[in-house]
Amino acid sequence: MNHTQEKKSMLSQGIIIFIYLAVLTGLEFFIAVSFNSVPLLVVVALVKAGLVVYYYMHIYKLNLESEKDDKSYNYKAGTNRLGLWLFLVSDSFVFGGLMVMRVNLLGLSRPELNQLLGLGVTAVLLVSSFFMNRGETMIHNGDRRGFLNNTLITFILGLGFLLGVVLVEWRIAIHEGITPDSGVAGAAFFMMTGMHAFHVFTGLILLAIIWFNGRRGLYDARNYPVEAAAVYWHFVDVVWIFFYPALYLIGTAVR
């Protein structure tokens, strides 16, 4: 395969994976409203997460045989990649713990939330992951303008998600009587979305950093920071892939 073809195939791979994810999300919603099977929802979430982890976060890069010269940029990028993944493993224990908390306290009930808004913010975050993948692929291919545009779109969508959750969703929930101190359903909802929103916020900071630095001409050959920000951004998406069904879909709604 020649170079141009390879570049194109990476971009089209991103599109195909995004279509898979979108279809699966629709399927998830359909399962939830029609026959609400928890095992099926878990399976769909695991498949979605697997797709993102492999195709968007490129977990296989951990296995890349890097150069023997441990002073080279690539070797150090490999070390940094391992460090980032170790951090993500550590961080996933926080979210795992929140999940345990949710299952223990709520079981097969969930707070009664605005379904349309939930699906909306989920879609926004998913689309942002798609653009993030495009941006990352483009800087690898040397297309700076494309990288900057796609990163900016990702940032805007991410900001949309954050504001959608914190300003709209929370406000509606409080209006409906689901407050942090109203009961465990409210407590679990605000704790889980709050912790996730904090990670979205830090992801946005990283996106802003790579965007500004990219505009100043960094990341020609040394573009590991873009990869790191992208992997972190996708990780935040993976967390939401599990939190969305946990908060909006499984079980029956309680007030």
Added chain:
Amino acid sequence: MRRLNSVWRGLLLLAVGGMIGYGIGLGLDLLVTGALNYSGSVASAFALLVSVTAFFFGIYGYRGITRGLVWQVVGTLLGGFFVTGIRALLGSDTIFGTFFFSEPAWVFGALTGVVTFMFGVGVVADWVKWARGIDTPEHHEDEPGGGKYLDVSLDHKVIGIQYTVTALVLIAIGGTFALIFRTELAASQLQFLTTTFKLFNQTGPQFYNTIMSLHGIIMIISILLGISGIMNYAVPFLVGAHDMAFPRLNAFAYWISVPASVLLLMSLVLGGFDTGWTGYPPLSARAPVGMQMFFLGVFTAGWSSILGSLNVIATVVRMRAKGMSAMRLPIFVWASVATSIIALTATQLIGLSFQLVMFQRLFGMGFFDAAKGGNPVLFQHLFWFYSHPAVYVFVLPGLGIISELLPVFVRKPLFGYRWVAMSSLGIALVGFTVWAHHMFTSGMNEYLRVPFMYSTLLVAVPTGVKFFSWVATIWGGKITTPTPMLFVLGAIIVFLLGGLTGPPNAAIALDLHLHDTYFIVGHFHDTIFGGFIFPFFAAIYFWFPKATGRRMNEFWGKVHFWLMTPSFFVLTLGMMVIGLRGMRRRIVDYDPALGFDFTHLLMTIAGFLIALSVLIFVINLFHSIRHGEKAEGNVWNSRSPEWQVPSPMPVHNYDVPFEVVGEPYDYGLADSKYVQFNGHQGEKHPVTAEGAQH
């Protein structure tokens, strides 16, 4: 002479700063409450913050740690006033609380204080530059002399020593607390911590609860810092790396433990807390503000542990010398990896469980509030999911040190290298499945008890492997007993006692009787002394010549050992005996009719003797830095690579890289070599300006 002057200046400023801080606090308190409260918490809190800062200022000037502390004080105040201002604007009823700031203001202020400390000390400066797209050199050379230990350094050896010294300071503080409450316990009835006693807004028994709880948590943090110290110091040169994988993250992980320690101490003066170090709700949901400082302190210190262990794993995976395959790694490195796997993952859950209680207190979120449908037992699950594996975090590096040093002093190969290496991983992995054995009496589902009993008993298997290896290694060896070896042997015996008293606690039927008694206290003091304290001292005596080029005094080292060990046995055996007979743990007083007075008196005397022995150690340590016997070569006749180069260790460890050509512990075998230094003599390890930052 200049050094002496600076210490006096520090002490002078400590006194002056304390008085100024006390005055400020008194004034602020007067402003809010309208009454002069001389023994109040606010005055003490300010006295503590300002005097500690002033002390370092006097010694060191406005650099490094001092700048961090000043920024922390300012950050805490700014954060506190920020929230207070918002509350005033919102027209809240309680703008100020019992402890000057209201609780949310203290929490936010404490968090801001930690962040500003990190900026003040300058450990995030390079990251800020990278975020702005500015390159920095990969290494910043340290200035010669002692100043580098009080400032940000990226050298893993400096950071290791910083960790170790901080751990010793915390051990001293935690030990002082122990001496205070042991004195109270020396006889039944309340002697000086009486109900009329008043300090930091606490009565005597409350104060007892606070220092008992703080003794626990400060010792735990000191252990975490102590193992980080030894791992940071030794792991890179044991695997042949020039530094850790992420030097800046390493510095960050150390420095964040300093504001964390300050927060823990602040909990003492902000009303304290009476939950023990476990902080179970519902009690912790209504303890004074000190509880929040405790939660935040542990949370912050947890980040030190998480980031440090991330670094260790990355270093071992990516930076090994040529030929150092998995089965040729030093055992201590295996133990460090095993410990790091636990610390990296499980630590998040103690942080989360504490956060949940913090939010329950701040926003009324009902996670553990049964009235709102919450579940207090959930806290215990989340908490022990870290806090039980945490004890393996504490002991695994120590057990690694035992296996590492034993062959050196018996001049024989380590018995069963592969089994010992894998036993560390085994303990770590089994350790993840045992947490609920702390909850046999907590009202969790009864069907959970038996599986957790068996998984707990299973831990004894890999631990037993280690014991067989040690005994078989000693068997028929040419034993010499310099101080490090004494501590290794002491560790084996003490840890055996701790290990043998473990299974009785794991058995449900016995645990129902032993739960929350002094038997448990005796058991874990044995495991921690055997698994951490003794090996920690052994490691310090062993690697001290590597760090300084001098030896610690042998005579005083032996005095330290022979004073500490018997006293320690009196202490823990006493604990176990009265524990079996029904002495409850964590209580300020006991019934004289139980007849425990004499044992308690003995234990108190033993406690003071241990403190004396540690004091001897500390004096020996600091005296030997300048006046110890010169020891620049391979003092212990070790095969390990770090002893093949002169002491003190060069800045970037090995000027000539080495290659591993044999087994690590083949002592006494003719013609066997572990490492071989090849390459061109005199070639400096090249230090490039090429950073790892992009």
